[in-house]
Amino acid sequence: MDRGTQMTFYFRLMLAFVATLAGLVVGVQEGVCQDRPVVIKLATLAPRGTVWHDLLLEMGDQWSQASGGRVELRIYPGGVAGEEADVLRKMRIGQLQAGSLSLAGLQRISPHVSVLAIPMLMETPEDLARVRTAMEPRLEQLFADNGYVLLNWGDVGWIRFFFSDADVSPEAAKRRRILAWSDDSLQDLWRDAGFRPVVLNLADVLPGLQTGLVDAMGSTPLFVLSNQWFPFVPFMLDMAWSPLVGATLVDRRSWEQIPAGIRPELVRIAREVGAEIQVEIQRLEEEAIEAMEARGLTVVKPTPQQVKAWRDLFESAYPMLRGTVIPADWFDEALRVAREGKGG
Numbered sequence: 001m002d003r004g005t006q007m008t009f010y011f012r013l014m015l016a017f018v019a020t021l022a023g024l025v026v027g028v029q030e031g032v033c034q035d036r037p038v039v040i041k042l043a044t045l046a047p048r049g050t051v052w053h054d055l056l057l058e059m060g061d062q063w064s065q066a067s068g069g070r071v072e073l074r075i076y077p078g079g080v081a082g083e084e085a086d087v088l089r090k091m092r093i094g095q096l097q098a099g100s101l102s103l104a105g106l107q108r109i110s111p112h113v114s115v116l117a118i119p120m121l122m123e124t125p126e127d128l129a130r131v132r133t134a135m136e137p138r139l140e141q142l143f144a145d146n147g148y149v150l151l152n153w154g155d156v157g158w159i160r161f162f163f164s165d166a167d168v169s170p171e172a173a174k175r176r177r178i179l180a181w182s183d184d185s186l187q188d189l190w191r192d193a194g195f196r197p198v199v200l201n202l203a204d205v206l207p208g209l210q211t212g213l214v215d216a217m218g219s220t221p222l223f224v225l226s227n228q229w230f231p232f233v234p235f236m237l238d239m240a241w242s243p244l245v246g247a248t249l250v251d252r253r254s255w256e257q258i259p260a261g262i263r264p265e266l267v268r269i270a271r272e273v274g275a276e277i278q279v280e281i282q283r284l285e286e287e288a289i290e291a292m293e294a295r296g297l298t299v300v301k302p303t304p305q306q307v308k309a310w311r312d313l314f315e316s317a318y319p320m321l322r323g324t325v326i327p328a329d330w331f332d333e334a335l336r337v338a339r340e341g342k343g344g
Helices: 003-035 051-066 084-092 103-109 111-117 125-145 170-175 187-192 202-211 221-226 260-293 304-316 328-341
Strands: 038-044 071-076 098-102 148-153 157-163 177-181 196-200 216-219 235-237 242-244 246-251 298-300
Touching: 038 051, 038 246, 051 071, 051 260, 084 098, 084 103, 084 246, 098 103, 103 111, 103 246, 111 125, 111 242, 111 328, 125 148, 125 328, 148 260, 157 170, 157 221, 157 260, 170 304, 177 187, 177 202, 187 196, 196 202, 216 221, 221 260, 260 298
Parallel strands: 038 071, 038 098, 177 196, 177 216, 235 298
Antiparallel strands: 098 246, 148 246, 157 216, 157 235, 157 242
């Protein structure tokens, strides 16, 4: 073997050795990655021990089983990760990977989500189901365009008005100082409709009620009960005027770290949990109202004239929503589906 042939032989031998070594290193790294679960940190404002928190824990257990321990879901309840704006910011920078968000948080991604909360358009769970089914493909694409994957819908309940006295007319409500969330992108609409919104964070609501800074709010019975707000706004108008929808989203980059083969099963589990939440909410809302009534809440049944006055007020705001907050074609489709479902 001449010197040139020897050099070629040794060079090829060295390349083969390096390739083998690289393969061993990659194999070791892959083994380490397979042993280390993908951790999804999920934040929610839902207090510890509530139905939302408990079902998220259940979802985490099922994810772990379905993935063979390759996916670990860690839940951060009760706002420990901050307001929903903070949760979204932390998802963007990778400190969190997922969030169970209310409408206010979802509106920060896009106000178009408000199509599921058009006042007095949906008044029953069946109304909401019809409209949401029709709009879901557009909403899923909306979330995807912003870097999120929709895991499930987890509703918070039905919004009712709570007042400091028994006058539940729209005229009286406009004179009151009504709570508006700091995450609420519709504050200007409240003002345009003649209300006096007071913008507060969740932590400031109870002090605001105690001092009279706010004396009215639109919220769900469960949320009012769990936060012990009802002693300060002890008159509830028995008119569910809008669903308070919620959704669990995961950052797409984090989601794609999960092996593709198990993602559909994780989504299926999440959707089942979301459906369970929707069923539970209906029962728990009734129990929450009964519990507050036993402790001093007065449920005020509206007269037909009062219902019409509220409906007229809300519908007068539709032009302010259509084509601005909500795309015109989205708004029109939701309106069509809801009215057809009601036989109108």
